[in-house]
Amino acid sequence: MPLPPNDSDHASGYSLRSKSNRPRAIRRLVIWYRRNAAVTSLVDTATNSASAAGSVAGTVVSSAGYMAGSVLQPLVFDPLRRLQGSEGGGSEEAVIQDQERLWVAVDGMGGDFAPGPILDGCLQAVQRLPLRIKFVGETERVHEAAKEMGIDELLSQAILSGHLELVSSGPSIGMDEEATVVRKKKDASINLAMDLVKKGQALAVYSAGNSGAMMASAIFRLGRLPGIDRPAIGALFPTKDPAQPVLVLDVGANMDCKPTYLHQFALLGNIYSRDVLQTNQPRIGLLNIGEEACKGNEVSLRTFELLDNENRFNFVGNCEGRDVLSGSFDVVVCDGFTGNVLLKFLESVGGVLLDVLRAELPRGRRGKVGSAFLRSNLKRIKKRLDHAEHGGALLLGVNGICVIGHGSSKALSVVSALRLAHSAASHGVMDDLAQLQNKPALPA
Secondary structure, three states: OOOOOOHHHHHHHHHHHHHHHHHHHHHHHHHHHHHOHHHHOOOHHHHHHHHHHHOOOOOOHHHHHHHHHHHOOOOOOOOOHHHHOOOOOHHHOOOOOHHHOEEEEEEOOOOOOOOHHHHHHHHHHHHHOOEEEEEEEOHHHHHHHHHHHOOHHHHHHHHHOOOEEEEEOOOOOOOOOOHHHHHOOOOOHHHHHHHHHHOOOOOEEEEOOOHHHHHHHHHHHOOEOOOOOOOEEEEEEOOOOOOOOEEEEOOOOOOOOOHHHHHHHHHHHHHHHHHOOOOOOOEEEEEOOOOOOOOOOHHHHHHHHHHHOOOOOEEEEEEOHHHOOOOOOOEEEOOHHHHHHHHHHHHHHHHHHHHHHHHHOOOHHHHHHHHHHHHHHHHHHHHHHOHHHHOEEEEEOEOOEEEEEOOOOOHHHHHHHHHHHHHHHHOOHHHHHHHHHHOOOOOO
């Protein structure tokens, strides 16, 4: 009768089985990733980590997956990371002193889902950012939305602490109404919010409502900056450098532009990039069909000459479409029609990329394992490529800080937009913009 194995033999056998089985499972995962070229480029760092884990005896598959997931970093940056001041969001954990808080006016009725998600975003913002918010809206609807979302207690606490103030307004301006309606609805939330900035009771205004109405209200209530004929909407686009976005303007305010308008956009973008994004000597580019100075239509040729002769900023030449996200430019100037097409195209890239990768993943258990490694990372990539997730764009050229949010903005987008508004207000950008009147823009 054979003798029963002793404890040491049992432990030794268990160890051998662990070393042979578990690394084999990991090696299978590595081989699978290498065979799928469409995925390999995205998870190269994860594969290296899993391979290293496979050489260590006793390493389990779940720990290898954890390592792979932790090493795989987003491939595109968050355009607001620079404005947040830290990559990990540590600044949000710091205690905010009340004397540091700045007043920002919010159009509480602007947006497809207002006022609930807008209010929710504002309540989150006052907890994370050194802000006080004047929330302008139809009071009854605001309180009803707060109860429906279960944030009525947070609203009361914010009001009692002095971090949020409700400002009653009249009927709001719909998303489908003409911009000129701001003249008729004088007590609309967007008009009252602009008045708060004009009176000095707030340093910036944010609205996710009708962008045309917001622009009209800003021009009528705040006025243009001296030397600026047309305000422009500037949006931050991602680049290869995760710490440095590129400011593209105009992205929708002016469909047809004269050379002098584009020259003024460059002046505005230079000041904003320098003061708010803290870019030393921003590189200005003109969006065109070629790098050569002789390329483009008549407007492009005349604009190139104006920008090339300007000594108030660093003009580095034409920027082709493929170079907008290259990191070679800090500011890219274009007309509103072209800029809006570029913006909408960028918004679609994240979703298309995610769909393509999903289609390339094999079916069955292998596909599910691969998806488990990639799902959360790919969703973050999609969001970081989606401009709607980054809060809003700046309306430059009016006599006040205005941030235009996406119509479908939810709470997170509102927080990001208010962070952008705070950053612009706290860097004294309006003082430098006002200096443009010292040297009027060159004639067309």
